Amino acid sequence: MGSLFRSEEMTLCQLFLQSEAAYACVSELGELGLVQFRDLNPDVNAFQRKFVNEVRRCDEMERKLRYLEKEIRRDGIPMLEIPGECPEAPQPREMIDLEATFEKLENELREVNQNAEALKRNFLELTELKHILRKTQVFFDEHEGGANTTESMTRALISDDPNRHIGHVQLGLRDKQESLEFLPCFVAGVILRERIPAFERMLWRACRGNVFLRQAEIDTPLEDPSSSDQVFKSVFIIFFQGDQLKTRVKKICEGFRATLYPCPEAPADRREMAMGVMTRIEDLNTVLGQTQDHRHRVLVAAAKNIKNWFVKVRKIKAIYHTLNLFNLDVTQKCLIAECWVPALDLETIQLALRRGTERSGSSVPPILNRMETLEDPPTYNRTNKFTFAFQNLIYAYGVATYREVNPAPYTIITFPFLFAVMFGDLGHGALMAAFGFWMCYKEKPLQAKKIDSEIWTIFFGGRYIILLMGLFSMYTGLIYNDIFSKSLNIFGSAWRNNYNQSTLESNKMLQLNPDSDAYTQTPYPFGIDPVWQLAEANKIIFMNAYKMKISIIIGVFHMLFGVCLSLWNHLYFKRRISIYVEFIPQILFLVLLFFYMVLLMFIKWTSYGPNAAHLGSDDPEIVKTSAYCAPSILITFINMMLFKTDPNTRPQCNDNMYAGQIGLQKFFVIVALMCVPVMLFGKPYFIMKEQKERARQGHQTIEGAAENGAAGGAALPPPQHHDEDITEVFIHQAIHTIEYVLGSISHTASYLRLWALSLAHAQLAEVAWNMLLRKGLMSRDFEGGIFLYVVFAGWAAISVSILVLMEGLSAFLHTLRLHWVEFQSKFYSGEGYLFQPFSFEVILDSAGQGEE
Amino acid sequence: MGMKFCGPKLSLCGLVLSVWGIIQLTLMGVFYYIRAVALLEDLPIDEKSTHTIEDFISAAENGYTQNAYNCWIAALLYVITLVVSGHQFWMNNRSSVSM
Numbered sequence: 001m002g003s004l005f006r007s008e009e010m011t012l013c014q015l016f017l018q019s020e021a022a023y024a025c026v027s028e029l030g031e032l033g034l035v036q037f038r039d040l041n042p043d044v045n046a047f048q049r050k051f052v053n054e055v056r057r058c059d060e061m062e063r064k065l066r067y068l069e070k071e072i073r074r075d076g077i078p079m080l081e082i083p084g085e086c087p088e089a090p091q092p093r094e095m096i097d098l099e100a101t102f103e104k105l106e107n108e109l110r111e112v113n114q115n116a117e118a119l120k121r122n123f124l125e126l127t128e129l130k131h132i133l134r135k136t137q138v139f140f141d142e143h144e145g146g147a148n149t150t151e152s153m154t155r156a157l158i159s160d161d162p163n164r165h166i167g168h169v170q171l172g173l174r175d176k177q178e179s180l181e182f183l184p185c186f187v188a189g190v191i192l193r194e195r196i197p198a199f200e201r202m203l204w205r206a207c208r209g210n211v212f213l214r215q216a217e218i219d220t221p222l223e224d225p226s227s228s229d230q231v232f233k234s235v236f237i238i239f240f241q242g243d244q245l246k247t248r249v250k251k252i253c254e255g256f257r258a259t260l261y262p263c264p265e266a267p268a269d270r271r272e273m274a275m276g277v278m279t280r281i282e283d284l285n286t287v288l289g290q291t292q293d294h295r296h297r298v299l300v301a302a303a304k305n306i307k308n309w310f311v312k313v314r315k316i317k318a319i320y321h322t323l324n325l326f327n328l329d330v331t332q333k334c335l336i337a338e339c340w341v342p343a344l345d346l347e348t349i350q351l352a353l354r355r356g357t358e359r360s361g362s363s364v365p366p367i368l369n370r371m372e373t374l375e376d377p378p379t380y381n382r383t384n385k386f387t388f389a390f391q392n393l394i395y396a397y398g399v400a401t402y403r404e405v406n407p408a409p410y411t412i413i414t415f416p417f418l419f420a421v422m423f424g425d426l427g428h429g430a431l432m433a434a435f436g437f438w439m440c441y442k443e444k445p446l447q448a449k450k451i452d453s454e455i456w457t458i459f460f461g462g463r464y465i466i467l468l469m470g471l472f473s474m475y476t477g478l479i480y481n482d483i484f485s486k487s488l489n490i491f492g493s494a495w496r497n498n499y500n501q502s503t504l505e506s507n508k509m510l511q512l513n514p515d516s517d518a519y520t521q522t523p524y525p526f527g528i529d530p531v532w533q534l535a536e537a538n539k540i541i542f543m544n545a546y547k548m549k550i551s552i553i554i555g556v557f558h559m560l561f562g563v564c565l566s567l568w569n570h571l572y573f574k575r576r577i578s579i580y581v582e583f584i585p586q587i588l589f590l591v592l593l594f595f596y597m598v599l600l601m602f603i604k605w606t607s608y609g610p611n612a613a614h615l616g617s618d619d620p621e622i623v624k625t626s627a628y629c630a631p632s633i634l635i636t637f638i639n640m641m642l643f644k645t646d647p648n649t650r651p652q653c654n655d656n657m658y659a660g661q662i663g664l665q666k667f668f669v670i671v672a673l674m675c676v677p678v679m680l681f682g683k684p685y686f687i688m689k690e691q692k693e694r695a696r697q698g699h700q701t702i703e704g705a706a707e708n709g710a711a712g713g714a715a716l717p718p719p720q721h722h723d724e725d726i727t728e729v730f731i732h733q734a735i736h737t738i739e740y741v742l743g744s745i746s747h748t749a750s751y752l753r754l755w756a757l758s759l760a761h762a763q764l765a766e767v768a769w770n771m772l773l774r775k776g777l778m779s780r781d782f783e784g785g786i787f788l789y790v791v792f793a794g795w796a797a798i799s800v801s802i803l804v805l806m807e808g809l810s811a812f813l814h815t816l817r818l819h820w821v822e823f824q825s826k827f828y829s830g831e832g833y834l835f836q837p838f839s840f841e842v843i844l845d846s847a848g849q850g851e852e
Numbered sequence: 853m854g855m856k857f858c859g860p861k862l863s864l865c866g867l868v869l870s871v872w873g874i875i876q877l878t879l880m881g882v883f884y885y886i887r888a889v890a891l892l893e894d895l896p897i898d899e900k901s902t903h904t905i906e907d908f909i910s911a912a913e914n915g916y917t918q919n920a921y922n923c924w925i926a927a928l929l930y931v932i933t934l935v936v937s938g939h940q941f942w943m944n945n946r947s948s949v950s951m
Binding site: 431486487488489501504505530533534773774776777778779780781782784785786788789792793796 | 876918923929
């Protein structure tokens with residue numbers, strides 16, 4: 001069991017695998033997911049590696065599977081996925097079977113599709129012909145009664161719609177005189193409906209108005225066989241004269257992608273043709289149906305196995321990819337791999353390797369050798385579903401340096417807590433907690449659903465954070481005594497009215513003095529007294545003073561904790577100098593200045609206030625400890641930094657909070673300031689000293705060696721290198737010190753965001769209540785109930801969208817910042833790289849996501 | 853049997869809203885009924901017509917009772933909403949299962 005406090009201990013191992021056993025062993029390791037292989041031939045490109053052929057075959061299989069999947073999707077057949085059942089990587093010899101199966105399936109499907117497309121094209125042509133025959137029948141039939149001469153027919157057609165075809169009317173009038181030479185020809189065809197206007201114009205211009213076009217829309221959409229889209233088309237018939245026009249008309253038709261069909265002139269022929277077309281369509285329909293059935297059967301059979309096949313193929317591919325990272329030894333009998341392994345899991349890995357050897361039937365066991373290395377190992381923190389989200393928050397800032405203190409376990413508590421300080425409201429917290437609880441409770445079914453929306457993934461990934469944030473907000477909401485901006489009076493307020501009736505009637509606003517019997521002198525047992533909700537005049541002032549102090553107190557403790565964690569790092573990495581010249585001055589600086597300020601706050605809270613025995617007393621001794629004499633902490637602190645003493649403007653009060661305050665404060669500031677040069681020069685000085693020491697020893701040994709007559713020289717690095725190193729150390733240390741000193745001031749101030757966001761949230765909640773819900777409560781009659789019903793829905797929507805979602809998001813981001821900048825900057829360097837083990841689970845997951 | 857006029861999302865929204873509404877409005881009704889001081893500002897009181905303390909107290913008493921009933925009426929309406937959207941939700945779920 002690894003610990004959450006630091007990343008796992010890793011070892012670099014060398015693995016010798018028998019060629020025959022390599023595949024099975026790697027497959028076992030992939031199931032285990034605890035080994036990160038290193039690329040041993042980085043300068044060999046992907047096409048020159050040993051197993052490039054196999055990888056290519058896997059790619060081909062994957063392509064075929066994707067084609068199958070696409071076809072299955074198109075037919076809307078559900079693909080079965082048996083949860084929890086994941087096939088093992090198949091043996092290499094099974095690959096041929098799989099390939100054959102996919103090949104067969106793909107060919108069959110392609111053939112079926114080709115046939116279906118041809119049939120559909122045929123079907124489309126016949127349907128179009130059917131429509132042409134039917135529509136042209138109408139054109140011709142309209143004047144069947146008249147003489148069958150073409151002239152009268154044409155004229156009748158022309159006069160049909162004079163308003164629309166003004167040009168045609170002119171044509172007709174002119175034609176009348178030339179009727180004797182009039183020999184009409186016509187072509188009929190089908191064209192896309194949206195092309196009709198352009199087509200008509202083109203015809204008119206190109207033929208100078210010497211043609212006549214009639215068109216009718218086909219009501220039902222037709223299926224385009226190549227794209228299987230539904231398209232609307234129109235039937236047209238063009239009358240014209242002479243061969244020249246005919247070629248021109250045909251060219252235009254071609255240009256507009258119209259399909260022309262032969263259409264007999266005689267009505268009887270047409271009828272006969274129509275009959276023929278109808279029977280052919282019927283025949284085609286049955287054939288088409290059979291083709292579709294066949295296709296469906298093939299796909300249903302494939303759909304049962306397709307997920308399974310995908311998994312198999314991806315596993316094979318992953319194994320060969322991994323094998324490509326290995327080295328071949330000289331005898332070609334054995335593959336050599338290098339891998340990072342968690343030291344605690346060596347046993348399990350050995351077991352897995354043994355299983356792999358047994359499965360492959362090889363007799364030579366694989367050899368796993370530990371290697372010594374100076375390289376930085378990868379960072380690996382074992383997580384579970386609960387700690388995973390918190391660890392990811394840390395990783396988002398930077399992956400921890402190997403074996404560095406991991407802030408994640410502390411973040412589990414501080415993150416929801418700091419969030420809750422900003423989001424403190426029992427009602428909103430309960431909504432958030434309910435949502436988080438639902439996600440945690442329905443974890444398995446929701447996980448199985450695999451919803452792909454990005455926002456959902458974020459929420460679901462952080463479900464435990466959301467639950468904790470909600471619960472903590474409920475707690476701080478109780479402390480602030482805020483539930484949708486109203487207060488709960490659970491234990492009975494400690495305040496009461498001590499004014500008589502006439503005073504109450506004659507005053508708009510009255511003050512309750514805690515230094516009188518208006519206050520029972522025993523505080524409300526838990527959180528803020530509910531009476532403050534009614535104190536419209538000074539509630540915000542009171543809450544600000546309280547929340548600002550709370551924020552600074554929390555902030556200083558948070559930072560002190562961060563500095564303490566750096567001690568743990570120094571101890572672990574045996575940086576003894578750093579403890580003396582970094583950790584101790586750092587913590588002194590913070591404690592003497594800021595923790596002292598926190599102490600002042602507590603002193604102020606505890607030593608100033610009403611004296612229960614002498615309420616409202618004017619006794620000078622009692623006045624000195626009354627609220628009247630309470631000093632401002634901020635002013636006191638500023639004066640402390642400036643070595644200034646303001647004379648107290650209130651003559652009744654003491655100048656100081658306690659005896660010897662000024663002297664002690666001066667001492668604190670001087671010590672704190674003295675810590676700065678220690679931080680600045682301490683480490684470079686020690687390093688320099690150490691180097692000199694080493695140099696002297698080096699000289700001695702070399703001199704000694706030279707005296708002994710041996711050749712000396714190269715052992716000592718050139719002295720310039722040292723100087724460079726030292727300046728670098730100086731610059732680094734200067735940056736570090738300035739960052740820390742200025743940082744501890746600005747970071748302390750930065751924690752005031754806890755107060756600011758909390759104030760904003762409380763005020764916004766109050767505005768939402770006053771502007772919306774109160775409107776529903778101002779009715780003096782029973783119809784107010786219905787009004788309230790409507791207003792409540794609006795208020796609920798605003799509450800969720802603005803107060804919970806938006807405010808929650810902003811509080812979340814501020815909390816994240818407080819952790820990344822204010823907390824982690826004290827101890828966390830985050831310069832490591834992540835351990836990425838070879839694991840089928842990860843590979844399959846990412847492949848599954850990439851595909852959708 | 854029955855007709856479906858809400859989609860799955862709307863019916864779910866209605867369900868959540870009405871559960872919330874029932875809980876909160878019933879509780880608010882109770883708080884009005886026991887004359888919670890915190891809700892004093894949310895009462896229909898005409899400032900101009902109340903001159904004396906007695907006037908104010910009686911107006912507040914009336915307001916508390918009235919608002920308690922109004923809250924319960926609204927809660928009742930949310931019970932109806934809950935039933936309707938619950939039915940719709942069930943219909944939606946059933947149809948999606950049968951598909």
